[in-house]
Amino acid sequence: MLPEGRSRRSGDGRRDLTAIAISCFARYGYQGTSIDRIAREAGVTKGAIYHHFRSKEDLLAAAVMDRIGEFETRVQSACRAAAPDESLRRIAEVCAQHATSEDRPRFAIKLMVESIETNDPVVEEMRGMMRRFRAFLRNIIRAGQDGALFRADADADALAALFTSAVIGAETQFYLDPKRFSLEHTLETFVDQMLDNLRLAGAAQAREGGAIRD
Amino acid sequence: MLPEGRSRRSGDGRRDLTAIAISCFARYGYQGTSIDRIAREAGVTKGAIYHHFRSKEDLLAAAVMDRIGEFETRVQSACRAAAPDESLRRIAEVCAQHATSEDRPRFAIKLMVESIETNDPVVEEMRGMMRRFRAFLRNIIRAGQDGALFRADADADALAALFTSAVIGAETQFYLDPKRFSLEHTLETFVDQMLDNLRLAGAAQAREGGAIRD
Amino acid sequence: MLPEGRSRRSGDGRRDLTAIAISCFARYGYQGTSIDRIAREAGVTKGAIYHHFRSKEDLLAAAVMDRIGEFETRVQSACRAAAPDESLRRIAEVCAQHATSEDRPRFAIKLMVESIETNDPVVEEMRGMMRRFRAFLRNIIRAGQDGALFRADADADALAALFTSAVIGAETQFYLDPKRFSLEHTLETFVDQMLDNLRLAGAAQAREGGAIRD
Amino acid sequence: MLPEGRSRRSGDGRRDLTAIAISCFARYGYQGTSIDRIAREAGVTKGAIYHHFRSKEDLLAAAVMDRIGEFETRVQSACRAAAPDESLRRIAEVCAQHATSEDRPRFAIKLMVESIETNDPVVEEMRGMMRRFRAFLRNIIRAGQDGALFRADADADALAALFTSAVIGAETQFYLDPKRFSLEHTLETFVDQMLDNLRLAGAAQAREGGAIRD
DNA sequence: TATGAATGAGCGTTCATTCAT
DNA sequence: TATGAATGAACGCTCATTCAT
Numbered sequence: 001m002l003p004e005g006r007s008r009r010s011g012d013g014r015r016d017l018t019a020i021a022i023s024c025f026a027r028y029g030y031q032g033t034s035i036d037r038i039a040r041e042a043g044v045t046k047g048a049i050y051h052h053f054r055s056k057e058d059l060l061a062a063a064v065m066d067r068i069g070e071f072e073t074r075v076q077s078a079c080r081a082a083a084p085d086e087s088l089r090r091i092a093e094v095c096a097q098h099a100t101s102e103d104r105p106r107f108a109i110k111l112m113v114e115s116i117e118t119n120d121p122v123v124e125e126m127r128g129m130m131r132r133f134r135a136f137l138r139n140i141i142r143a144g145q146d147g148a149l150f151r152a153d154a155d156a157d158a159l160a161a162l163f164t165s166a167v168i169g170a171e172t173q174f175y176l177d178p179k180r181f182s183l184e185h186t187l188e189t190f191v192d193q194m195l196d197n198l199r200l201a202g203a204a205q206a207r208e209g210g211a212i213r214d
Numbered sequence: 215m216l217p218e219g220r221s222r223r224s225g226d227g228r229r230d231l232t233a234i235a236i237s238c239f240a241r242y243g244y245q246g247t248s249i250d251r252i253a254r255e256a257g258v259t260k261g262a263i264y265h266h267f268r269s270k271e272d273l274l275a276a277a278v279m280d281r282i283g284e285f286e287t288r289v290q291s292a293c294r295a296a297a298p299d300e301s302l303r304r305i306a307e308v309c310a311q312h313a314t315s316e317d318r319p320r321f322a323i324k325l326m327v328e329s330i331e332t333n334d335p336v337v338e339e340m341r342g343m344m345r346r347f348r349a350f351l352r353n354i355i356r357a358g359q360d361g362a363l364f365r366a367d368a369d370a371d372a373l374a375a376l377f378t379s380a381v382i383g384a385e386t387q388f389y390l391d392p393k394r395f396s397l398e399h400t401l402e403t404f405v406d407q408m409l410d411n412l413r414l415a416g417a418a419q420a421r422e423g424g425a426i427r428d
Numbered sequence: 429m430l431p432e433g434r435s436r437r438s439g440d441g442r443r444d445l446t447a448i449a450i451s452c453f454a455r456y457g458y459q460g461t462s463i464d465r466i467a468r469e470a471g472v473t474k475g476a477i478y479h480h481f482r483s484k485e486d487l488l489a490a491a492v493m494d495r496i497g498e499f500e501t502r503v504q505s506a507c508r509a510a511a512p513d514e515s516l517r518r519i520a521e522v523c524a525q526h527a528t529s530e531d532r533p534r535f536a537i538k539l540m541v542e543s544i545e546t547n548d549p550v551v552e553e554m555r556g557m558m559r560r561f562r563a564f565l566r567n568i569i570r571a572g573q574d575g576a577l578f579r580a581d582a583d584a585d586a587l588a589a590l591f592t593s594a595v596i597g598a599e600t601q602f603y604l605d606p607k608r609f610s611l612e613h614t615l616e617t618f619v620d621q622m623l624d625n626l627r628l629a630g631a632a633q634a635r636e637g638g639a640i641r642d
Numbered sequence: 643m644l645p646e647g648r649s650r651r652s653g654d655g656r657r658d659l660t661a662i663a664i665s666c667f668a669r670y671g672y673q674g675t676s677i678d679r680i681a682r683e684a685g686v687t688k689g690a691i692y693h694h695f696r697s698k699e700d701l702l703a704a705a706v707m708d709r710i711g712e713f714e715t716r717v718q719s720a721c722r723a724a725a726p727d728e729s730l731r732r733i734a735e736v737c738a739q740h741a742t743s744e745d746r747p748r749f750a751i752k753l754m755v756e757s758i759e760t761n762d763p764v765v766e767e768m769r770g771m772m773r774r775f776r777a778f779l780r781n782i783i784r785a786g787q788d789g790a791l792f793r794a795d796a797d798a799d800a801l802a803a804l805f806t807s808a809v810i811g812a813e814t815q816f817y818l819d820p821k822r823f824s825l826e827h828t829l830e831t832f833v834d835q836m837l838d839n840l841r842l843a844g845a846a847q848a849r850e851g852g853a854i855r856d
Numbered sequence: 857t858a859t860g861a862a863t864g865a866g867c868g869t870t871c872a873t874t875c876a877t
Numbered sequence: 878t879a880t881g882a883a884t885g886a887a888c889g890c891t892c893a894t895t896c897a898t
Binding site: 117123126158161162164165166169170173176180182185186196197 | 242327340341372394400404407410
């Protein structure tokens, strides 16, 4: 009779369940989320979940894929047609928004940390995403070097790893202590610092007022 | 008869159990570690654990206090009698060593992330440690500013938050993908970058031009 | 295939489990009955019990409600259309039967005594039942007084409390020492004595003066 | 140094522990009382208890013996040199006092009911006490019959059983619902009723001041 | 006479999963 | 497509008991 009794139902059971699972995993972690809880929040029975997913891990995998895809799409579209320095700035902004948005936060951090030291296929997925993210950043930096915007002697790999570190570490601190930790300000500070160091002498000298460096 | 039948036993049951619990929590997280597993690794029965600790949470609290104390001691003693810039460099080194040492790693990261969004007293403990760490870093930076070593217009609070972010984020990536992520190099890159930006023009030149340093 | 594999199964899992729980609680008390035992006697696993009841206390509550309802129904229907003196006699008989029947006995006594000094909602339920039972008896006595069958100066409240005491105390002794304690004879003696004292002089003399009775 | 650090210590460890055990068993029942609790309330360790008693059951036996002895002494001394009717009245008073006194109540009722259907030697003890109590009452009634104070055709055995029932049932209700059940009044009502029925016609009239009653 | 560490069995409960309908 | 009954293993925890000191 009533096609919509509960909340968050779209008619595509699998998709709805994935969304609710993401929300639960983000809040309680993978181990802290029971199939029962997901079923309850979705307004269905446990059996329905096992109709759509072979196991809890399978549901997790679907959730992780969904989020990774969405994150990568957002990052890429944020950089479209932007100069390298502007791209770095925008990526930091996207990460900050992503972390403070209503229903997404914590998912990646929680899952990434929780799956450390396990061998699930889902860990491989997350490792892959991190590698792709670092490679993406590195390519931006290299593009800046190729375009004579950034110093040619900078270690693009190390800077990409560092950028990623700043994002992850700032997110983590923000989740732990949101009242005392400013995620945006921290990432802004980071990008400023990195660009200061990356930009060619002319720009750098302008700011530092000095001559010789490198 | 045999004072040492199993592994890792020192005669102080409570202390041994705390050490083993830390090791388990670091590997599998709090929820992922069963009391049974700790008991098995310690070579005792579950009952023995409950003889020393009132609950699993109590054991966790003991483990957290132990590690926090040890970490803070190491950081402080690494900075003793060092100049501000050298202090920052040494703290990064301590963090890298701490993260790659045999039986300690992952504990703080795992627990910090896992306890996000809960209200256990242990979370408060971790929040406190993070705040103290940031305050410690900020004071070092301010000391550098007061001693005319660092630029006076730098935002010490933001830089302290950023330093902490870099450490946490680099640790996290290292744990997830140790073969492809160089923790030491990332943190070294970070400290170089930060000191470059912090140091006054004259000092920076002095250092990189060679000679005087230390 | 086989609709009836084990013992005492009706197809209504919840109802069956309640019946078996009553039987166990009656024999071993609440604390003395493990969920495992109930499951074993029901021929299911513990999990099945937790599918139907949220907790052991919930199962107890269901059991208590079931018995209270059944007892009150029996008492009321035994009194239907009977004169007050006859009602008292019949209630005593119902209590005696109730106490000596195959699968019911001891449940109320065990639970009542065991739950003394606790504050569970189930205790409130039992207190309520006792109060209702005493009120029911008191109303019967008052009806006898109103109908000039019983002495008007008798304390109906005290006699109702006393009647209840005799039933409970006789049941208790019977359960402890069934070979040496005659439940029926004790309650019969009690009702005789009470009616002797309650009945108006004329009626009493008729009985004791000999003749008619029997 | 300090021979008396805690509460309730007399120097006789076994006796102290018995007293505390009685208090615990009375409050929580046998199954509901852990050795740990008794030890804690006594201010000693569990080992100390096992030094004095071979097992929990052994401790229970000691507690039961202690209470039975004390109760029987009180009942007997209450009847010393009293006429049969007065004896019955005093026994009811002793029972009421016993049940409402500070540290004794509930013990007998709790244990008696809890041990129903078990075969512990302690049950035999309680059965024995109940039998002796009924025999004691029966002998008092017979003495009244022999002294022409009570009707010769009364069933002394049944009346003794009934007296005991009233006491146990009134105690039970009182413990369950002390605010709404008057133990003293109920037992007084009972003794009045029983003596009214027992006393010879002449005596009864003598007591109530004559013939006319109602 | 007492302690305190430790055991081992058991308890109430949770949970991922299966399956007949 | 979904339900709901049921399983079985594991979990955090309790407790009577033992034993070296």
